[in-house]
Amino acid sequence: MATAPAASLSATGSEDRSFLGHPKGLAYLAFTEAWERLSFYGMSGLLLLYMIQRLLTPEVADGVLGFDRLRAGIEALTGPLSDQAFASQVFSLYSGLVYFTPVFGGLLADRLLGQRRAVVLGALLMVAGHGLMAFDASFLIALSLLIAGTGCLKGNISVQVGHLYQPDDEGRRTRAFAIFYGAINTGALLGPLVCGILAQVYGWHVGFGAAGALMLVALITYCTGWKHLPPDRKRQRGTVSSAPLTARDWRVIAALLFLSAIGILPCAAYYQEMNAGLLLIEASVDRGLFGWTIPTPSFNALDGLFCILAVPLLVSLWHRQAKHGREPGDIRKITIGYLIISGANLLMVIPAGWADNGATLGPIWPVMLYALNALGFIFYWPTLLALFSRAAPAQVNSTMMGVLFLSIFLGNLLVGTLAGLWETLSHASFFALHAALAFGAVLVMLLVARPVERLLAHPS
Template identity: 55%
Template sequence: MTGDPAAPPLPPATFFGQPRGLAYLAFTEAWERFSYYGMTALLTLYMIGQLLLPGHVEHIAGFAAFRGAVERLTGPLSNQALASQVFGLYSGFVYFTPVLGGWLADRFIGRRAAIVSGALLMSGGHVAMAFDRSFLLALLLLIVGCGLLKGNISAQVGELYRRDDEAGRTRGFAIFSMAVNFGAVAGPVACGFLADRYGWHVGFGAAAVLMLCGLLTYLAGIRHLPGDRQPSRAAAPAAPLTRAEWRRVAALTAVMGITIFQSIAYYQISNVGLVWIEGNVDLALAGFRVPVPWFSAVDPFFSIVGVPALFALWRRQAAHRGEPGDLAKIGIGAAIAAASNLVLAVAALVGGRVGLIWPLAYCAGLGIAFLYYWPTLLALVAGAAPKRLVSTLMGCAFLSLFVGNTVIGWIGGYYERMGHAAFWAMHAAIAATGAVLILLFGRRLGHVLSSR
């Protein structure tokens, strides 16, 4: 389970045809995603509906200085625009810090220590989120903890497979994402229900408990996971990368850059997407009002149920030598994300409060788009990155989400200024740009990444 081509055969597969360690990693991340998506499904609505209102906002430690710093860059912001900026900065930096967490693990503390430390910090962050005063501290703890955990746990998934097992690794990451999405479905449903019935802080508190469950799951399965390699320190420098390895690093960086476009179109669902749903959708269903945070569970649900169907499709295509390569799958994901955002653009043109089918179709399409592009990107990094840079480059993959989420916070500030149809059509065009770039450069990038 070292990821080395010369390693002994893997132990018998026991989890959906995959190594046993995949189950523990998948469900550790499932609990982490439960807490993360449960919290983020509440975050923008909580800020607009309570935290930024008089009687609350003045109690947040350091918030006046923070708001002043943001508005020096953006100009005066409404509560909706400020909430969008805060969401974008938070969700962006959650995906920036994994590159630092990967570097620390590769060079100093090892992946296991990084993952355990990250889980503890995230638990503390969720506890702090239950109080107005510690709001900014909570976001900081969550950002740092996620940085230590996310990239390193994904790197451990890649190490369960031989480096020449591209098909197995891609399917392993798809299964990993499917299990993770169980958490992403349950988090918004559970935390959204608790917040709706018992108050925002009860919803945030539930996320803390479930993050601790993730830590216990990881510790329970640690004997089935790849061991830490001796970290490479400055006192014992490794041999320099070869020219071919540098070319692969450059090609992986280019692919990560391309995926930023579909990430912008995808992650807006958790920010302005929920604001649009609250203001423009008839939420009544058989006498029950559907909580808005529940819509954050729809796209990961379709990422779960879509896995068996996509596996069957890919097997059928492979049998006829027509299965798309990894880069083509990333391009298909971008095209589906574009079509999904067009659904909301059309719904906005319909006008009035539209039926539930419109946001459901939007969320479902994004779930399938995610399944095509994100686990495929992680598998590509795990398989093509130079061995000693796997954790660092896995962190860089999450860095692309930092850029995407930071941009959605900025773009979200235009929601009140633009027509709603134009706002969502803009997101469709952004995602389509990613598909076009794969069409233009995918073959050349694929040639570089397949060379060894």
């Protein structure tokens, strides 16, 4: 398997332990991603309501460039849509495409720009996109720039986290990705709060402007840490990245594609909490708190909160296990994560059955669902990122990271398809189905664990 030479890795400071026992470059990458996610989730939290409450009003809609053509194209596939349904379609399309375009961002980095320049390009596109959100007319242009920018940035910055470490430093790399995802979820938690409050007090465009300012801070943070970032890996003559793919490389690529495909099932089980899970909360959960009713969408903040809390717990656990030689390998961690997500959905079969009979549920049930799902997610997703960054051949390293993000895109499509069963299945059966999907991934991982581990092990 083609890998970067050790010399280039050591040049990044892989033995540096100045940031929580990790290279200083991890700090710059994590804080860059935290600011970027603050921006992304802050803007996304406003998007749907902005379309419904302002953009689709008669006096505004006609002035939005390309809006009528987009609506005609979507309705040609779906039939006539209400304004709310059309806004939901646009929001879903945007949310899906930001996980589809990293494949192309990875290709751009591998073949032309390298990871660092691709990240800078992505950040600049996103700053421009947020800036154009200040004007109603440029709404679709802004979304297009944000989608393209995320495609350039998302996978390539994740690849760089893995490049901070020697290929055989599996444990530290996985813990680094857990820290990295703690930063991401900090942004996911705070972004909607910051931009939402500003939009409510000062207007939509101030909220969008705040998202743009946060993205600019992310770009400045990234450039400030430039000298601590790993060197670019792209195809150049005379380098490992320009060598033809070997038979082993192709087997590794096939194994990684297989792992990303299997990950679609637990991904759907995990993200369903933000779709049908909210429907259960809205209809059947007592949301009263000291005389105030908690808004149903606010429960989604629990995901970011519990992901943040899970990171130090798991990093500490894995560090202690590593000291005694008992830290699970990447495949085992991924399998454990899938099992936890299966258990989270299986647990919900009990209260969902009560809800089927008209009972009102206590808020402890969705809290437990979000907590267990977050724990499972931190077990498996950062580990998958670490595995792909280490094992994917150097010639297609960023591209394969983009492929992994594509599994989230496909998982979210499956979420929407399965959500259509909410009104036809009993709620208990609905959660049992999702538990079965995630457990099916567990069984597959158990079957393939040994051969995949041998194939993806760093060759001596």
